[in-house]
Amino acid sequence: MTVEMTYGEAALVALRQEMARDARVWALGEDLGPEGGLAGQYRGLQEEFGPDRIVDTPISESMIMAAGVGAAVAGTRPVVELRFADFAMCAADEIVNQAAKIRYMFNGQARVPLVARNAMGLRGGIAAQHSQSLEAWWVHIPGLVVIAPATPADNHALLKAAIRCDDPVIYLEHKGLWGVKGPVDPDAAPAEIGKAEVVREGGDLTIVTWSAMRGVCLQAADTLAARGIAAEVIDLRTLWPWDRDAVIASVEKTGRLLVAHEAVRAGGFGGEVVAEIAECCWGSLRAPVRRLGAPRVPVPYSVPLEDAIRVTPAHVAEAAVGMMEGAGSR
């Protein structure tokens, strides 16, 4: 039985379900109670579960994260709200040196079952310190699981999975998606972490993407279809572990791989995906692999400047056409 709800509401439903199901689940962060979170994703939960399980905290990112780490090794399952991906940098030590390392360096004596929610991406007009997409930083750290849901249904099923995961999860909701509506089955089981979704099938080229770029790539696929090009669009959903098998299966069919993400292209996770495929699927490739991402500049404020760093459906379509027709194809 599916219900239409927003991406933000879907996360609220998931957290409420997990808190009702497991008394060890609690949430902490700034402005969760009265404000209900930046997008209402905690609305009403403090009234329902009390201030000891929906904890309003001081602006102390290091301690917010460390409280999550310490409480996770001591038997609870905290959901740590860091508000903006940019602010997760204030807690980077606790994430990288503690949460990601504890299970390994103590050889499994403790697990760190926490979810660090830090919304990524462009919302429009909030400039350099509130708009970044930093998923590649987290993917680079052994020990972390990295999830970036693109739809309301995924923000429900993947958040449930993240809360039940016994390892630390960096959970990257996209600020531009909070109000996007879609069908959600509130009774859906937790999604499988590490499983991509083939959103649209096609035989001519594979477009791999995640988060808000899923919608951009689907628009591009419509444009391409009108020009007789059948694009297969894969939403990775989980960036670590990523569904390498799904991408390989698609590229073996299409022979062409384009990865599109909102993050800065240089050093972005797209580089890892194309490199892996170039290494293992060289014989299947009929054109050079391609990446699309933002130029290596901070996110600017003014409308035309910000627009200039966005990867648009036109960019994706243009790149795809180039791969079908351009030099280097075979």
Place this chain on the structure above:
Amino acid sequence: MTSSSNQAARVLGMLRTMHTIRAFEEAAAQAWRDGHVRGSVHQYVGQEAIAVGISANLRPTDYVSSNHRGHGHAIAKGADPVAMMKELFGRTGGTCGGKGGSMHVADFSVGMLGANGVVADGATIAVGAGHAIKVMGEDRVAVPYFGDGAINRGPLMEAFNWAKVYRLPVLFVCENNAYAATTRTADVTAGEGFIARAKSFGIEGEAVDGNDVLAVDAAAEHLIARLRRGNGPAYLHATTYRHHGHYAHDKGAYRDPAEVARWRESDPIARCAAWLVSQGVGQSDIDAAESEAQALIARAVSESNAAPWPAVATIYAEVQDLDMEVVGAPR
């Protein structure tokens, strides 16, 4: 009479643990010089009374967290010195299977949440464990040990504030050995000092002679009892000194030899033994505490030398649960 002889027996036990820590540290440094232990070995020699006096008032279910100088904290909380030595040797049977080494000895089965290589991070994690105690409604306390160097890290100030705001059962224990690595902490610390910082957050704070195990024991007894009554966090400032340098390869040349000599005369083990003599405890019992500790550590070293190296395949164990296909192993 009975009560005082009970106390003497209890303190004799503390002496034995202090000897175990000291023997462990001297053996670890020797093994480092011999090339059996790699990296950094931060010795707790001279500071033993603090962890031992605190742990005498803790239960197995209570938590402690530690810093880079963590061997003493672990032994005092009940970790097995043999498994710890194997860890320093990087061998099978080590507390962390050879993945942690000296700076990450840990024994969660006795509530020892790990030595920690990032200054002040053990303290913030212990506050988090204290928050879990509150969320779960448990009867435990959490004790983070940190050095004077941590007092100038921002996260510790966040931790003080946090523990007080949420009234968590946390006893902050600062081991002030006067040096942050090789820098005199007093030279780089503004304001009225350590206790004033804790008190500025409304945390009860007191100072103790950290080389007097009886004084540490007494302070810990009433402060931890206060925690168990639900009165929120407390801060104990223990003044002490390390006999050796910051780590095994530091000769400590930045310290005045007269200062070092003065502190060595205030050795916590000698002071504890002298007190026991004054209470009529026989010299043979006091000597036995030392010889038993040395025998245990000698066995730890010989077992560590004999223990097999871990299998290389274990580098992939305990990273995370999911999909090892994409870990990036050479293939």
